[in-house]
Amino acid sequence: MPTNSNNFTQPSYLPLSPEHQANPYGFLRQARQEYPIFYSPTLRLWIVTRYADIIQVLKDTKSFSSANSNLVDLEVSPEVEAVLKEGYPNMPRPSLVDNDPPGHTRIRALVNSVLTPASIAALEPRIYATANALVDEWIDAGRVDIVSKFASPLPLLIMGDFLGIPRADIQTVKKWCDDWLVILSGGAPVEQHVECARSFVSLQHYVTDILEQRSVNPQPDLLTALLNATVEGEANLSPAEIISLVMQLVFAGHETTAHLIGNAVALLVQHPEQLEALQQNPSLAVNAVEEVLRFESPVPGLIRTTTEAVELGGVQIPKGARLQLLYASGNRDEIQFSEPESFDIQRPPNGKHLAFGGGIHYCVGAALARLEGRIALEVLTQRLSNLRMVPNQEILYYPSIIIRGLLNFWVEWDTPSSVGT
Secondary structure: OOOOOOOOOOOOOOOOOHHHHHOOHHHHHHHHHHOOEEEEOOOOEEEEOOHHHHHHHHHOOOOEEOOOOOOOOOOOOHHHHHHHOOOOOOOOOOOOOOOOOOHHHHHHHHHHHHOOHHHHHOOHHHHHHHHHHHHHHHHHHOEEEHHHHHHOHHHHHHHHHHHOOOHHHHHHHHHHHHHHHHHHHOOOOHHHHHHHHHHHHHHHHHHHHHHHHHHHOOOOOHHHHHHHOOOOOOOOOOHHHHHHHHHHHHHHHHHHHHHHHHHHHHHHHHOHHHHHHHHHOHHHHHHHHHHHHHHOOOOOEEEEEEOOOEEEOOEEEOOOOEEEEEHHHHOOOOOOOOOOOOOOOOOOOOOOOOOOOOHHHOOOOHHHHHHHHHHHHHHHHHHOEEEEEOOOOOOOEOOOOOOOOEOOOEEEEEOOOOOOO
16 A cells, blocks of 8 residues: 555545544644645545645646546446446546646637636626525525525526526536536445436537537627637637536536535634624625635645656655645645634735645636625625524535535524514
8 A cells, every 4th residue: 555755654534424524624734744645545546735745736737637637536337337428429528627738728728718807707797686686585584595595506597697508497407517526526326326427418418509509699608709719729629628618617617616605604604703894894705705715615626647656745656646636735734824724804815725726727717706706795794684503503515525515504694574573
C-alpha cells in the first residue's frame, strides 16, 4: 500500500461516513499537521490537504492531468455500460473541468468569447426578480426548507434561462442533473446507477434537440452563442462538445451555486452576530459570499492524475496515480489564513480561497455564482424578519466526495401576523 514519506499510518479516511459528512474539518486539520499527503485505499486516491501543495498541483498541468477530474475511480457495471451505449459514443467529451491543453485551451477560448462579464452582468435584474418571486411563494408561511424552495431553484432557473432551456422543463432537467451527480459520486446500488444512466442519456438527447432547433431558429441565449462561437485559428465547437459543455455548465451552475446559497443561510443563522451584521449592512453580502466559499466550500475537491512519477510535499507519488485536491482543507490551512476555523463575513477578502479552483481551470462560472450568491443573501436577509434556524432538526449533507451541501435546511422568520402574538 502506498504510504507517505514518514510512514505515518493514517486512520481510516471515510469521507462518506455520517461522522465525516457532519464535520470533516477536525480530520482535515489533523491531516494537514501530521500526514498532509496520504493514500486512501478506500477511494484509491492520494489525498492532498495543504494549500501550498494544492497550488503547486494546480499550476503544473504537465505533471498533473485534469482528464477525468470530475470522476472517482469506480468501475462501471455492464448494466450501466449497456444503457450508456444508447447515448452518444465517448460521452461526455472532455470539456473544461476534465481537459488538458491544447484541447482545454481551445474550448476555454471559445467559451470565454460568449460567456463575457457583460453577459453575466446583464442577468442581474432577472436574478433579483426570480429570487423575489421565489420568496413571494412562501413568505407568508413563516417557515420553509430553504434548500428545496430557494437555494436549489434559483440557480437552476437562471442557468436554464441563460442557456435557453424552457422553465417548463426545469424540474425534469433538475432530476437529470441529480442523477448525473449520483453517477459522479458513486456508491449507489447498481439498479439506481442504471436508472441514472438512463437519465444521462435522456439529457444528451434533450440538449441535442435544442441544438437542432437553434441551428435553424437562433435565439438570444447561450446555446445559440455556443453554436456560433468562433476564435481565429480554432475549429468551432462540435454538437457533441456543446452537449458535454452544457452538462458541465448545468452541473456547475446549478448544484454548486445551490449549495453555496444553502451553506450560506445555514452558517448565517448559526452565527446570529454575523447575520445581524449583514442585515444592518447589506453591502457585506459580497464578503459573506467569499467567506462561505472559503469556510464551507461547495466543491470540497477535484481530481488530478500524475503523468509521471513526481515528488509533492516530500512524498513520492507514482506515475498514473490519482489525487484529490482537497480545496475544503486548503481553505482552512492555518499557514494561509488567519483563524481559519472562525466564520467571519468581515474577514478582509484576499482572493486566495480555492473554492473555484485555480490556474487554467479556474471556474468559468465564478462571476455568475458570486452574483447569484450576493443577490440571494441580499433578498433573504432584507425580506425575512428575525430569520432563524428551526430548532431540533437533523442536519444532513449529500453523501458525496465532490459536493458539500445540505439535503435540506429549515428556517423560520416573523411574519406580519405573528408579530406581537
